[in-house]
Amino acid sequence: MSKTEIQQKLIVCHAYDRVMSLDVVGPLQVFGSANDELVRTGRSIAYSVMVVADQAGPVKTSCGVQLYADHGWQELDLSLVDTLLIPGGDGVARFFDNAEFLKWLRTAEKTVPRLGSVCSGAMILAEAGLLDGRMATTHWSRCDQMTRDYPSIHMMGDRLHSYDPTGLDGDPHVFTSAGVTAGIDLALAIVEADHGRALALSVARRLVMFLKRPGGQAQFSAYLTPDGTATTRLAGLLEWLPVNLTADLSLDVLAERAGMTPRTFSRAFSRDLGMSPARYVERVRVEAARALLQDEAISISRVADLCGFKHPETLRRAFQRHLSVSPQEYAERFARMSPVAAI
CATH class of the missing domain: 3.40.50.880 (Class I glutamine amidotransferase (GATase) domain)
Structure with a gap:
């Protein structure tokens, strides 16, 4: 050299x-x-x-x-x-x-x-x-x-x-x-x-x-996959969640559906999934929103409604927490069709 x-x-x-x-x-x-x-x-x-x-x-x-x-x-x-x-x-x-x-x-x-x-x-x-x-x-x-x-x-x-x-x-x-x-x-x-x-x-x-x-x-990963080690009782709940995103997904409702008390359910969920029920629900909703923003010419307001966020600002905050980008930025980067409308 x-x-x-x-x-x-x-x-x-x-x-x-x-x-x-x-x-x-x-x-x-x-x-x-x-x-x-x-x-x-x-x-x-x-x-x-x-x-x-x-x-x-x-x-x-x-x-x-x-x-x-x-x-x-x-x-x-x-x-x-x-x-x-x-x-x-x-x-x-x-x-x-x-x-x-x-x-x-x-x-x-x-x-x-x-x-x-x-x-x-x-x-x-x-x-x-x-x-x-x-x-x-x-x-x-x-x-x-x-x-x-x-x-x-x-x-x-x-x-x-x-x-x-x-x-x-x-x-x-x-x-x-x-x-x-x-x-x-x-x-x-x-x-x-x-x-x-x-x-x-x-x-x-x-x-x-x-x-x-x-x-x-x-933002580039398909990170939300139900854990194969989850108990049978939780596995059924995990399959039900993605198709009921607009329902009441509070702790009490989820615990009742799993056949547990809220306290037992919260402990079992955190043990098997590595996060709280509330955080998991938000991640399921974010994942669903990601799919809609990629695949359809749809407004962010409509995405918020379909995924259970109810308001675009709630969706925006969830995206920032989990993906560190806004829904609009995500759509502009990944949408397969024309960019989605902001509202």
């Missing part, structure tokens, strides 16, 4: 068989585009990028496209690395029992200024013990598994990433990002921390994307 390259921030991404291609090339493209923007404005490039794997050479991704690793990870001089990224993909589990690789990651954590993951790559950092006591996120489909298998991690399932250069709302040293394209959000945040908002915004414009996406990853 030349002296000039050493002066640039070296961004390294690990790759392996069946890695998710976007987890690797998405973030690296952000740093490459940052260089393009710097050159366009008469400045020197700021980043050099590198891919490492078990050994130098081709690496087959989960979509069949091959990447090319510059070096084996064992050969990498960690003292030259600014940021090391661990991506996700179908092959993450094979690293859980790879003691040598996990030891290398623990060494990297002590050496590199920034160590992060993309998507399910967080599972590898967690297995190495590097997320203990830290905030973290991962792909929405893996959040429950992370919470169960690594209880010492402070999971933030709706965050796009946990990087924060100030350390006030995240971690500047070891951090994670959510599903796939959230690695691009993470890379933009790093560019902004290194070179300011103006450059990061220029990169976002070049890539035709948000600098900071409104809302978290919950």
Whole structure:
């Protein structure tokens, strides 16, 4: 590596068989585009990028496209690395029992200024013990598994990433990002921390994307699925709820339908579903509203009525609580037909 390259921030991404291609090339493209923007404005490039794997050479991704690793990870001089990224993909589990690789990651954590993951790559950092006591996120489909298998991690399932250069709302040293394209959000945040908002915004414009996406990853997930471990008595209630959203769904009514006292019902529901009956009902209604906003040219006021919210403002507040976006923003982003009317 030349002296000039050493002066640039070296961004390294690990790759392996069946890695998710976007987890690797998405973030690296952000740093490459940052260089393009710097050159366009008469400045020197700021980043050099590198891919490492078990050994130098081709690496087959989960979509069949091959990447090319510059070096084996064992050969990498960690003292030259600014940021090391661990991506996700179908092959993450094979690293859980790879003691040598996990030891290398623990060494990297002590050496590199920034160590992060993309998507399910967080599972590898967690297995190495590097997320203990830290905030973290991962792909929405893996959040429950992370919470169960690594209880010492402070999971933030709706965050796009946990990087924060100030350390006030995240971690500047070891951090994670959510599903796939959230690695691009993470890379933009790093560019902004290194070179300011103006450059990061220029990169976002070049890539035709948000600098900071409104809302978290919950807006992209089909997160409301009845828990298969729920008791038989609750399972019947869970099947009844989605088709009776405009009914009185108060605690007393639900408890009576389940054949329990309100106190017993509340305890059983929280134990089996992991949340209160009121919160679950609101989530069912939000999920139903999401489907209507995606599939039909329908006013938000009508959606509120059909889903049991009764008033658009109640619907708006529920969307903000669960998805961190307004119904109007959600509809504009995801509607398959023409945008819905505001009222």
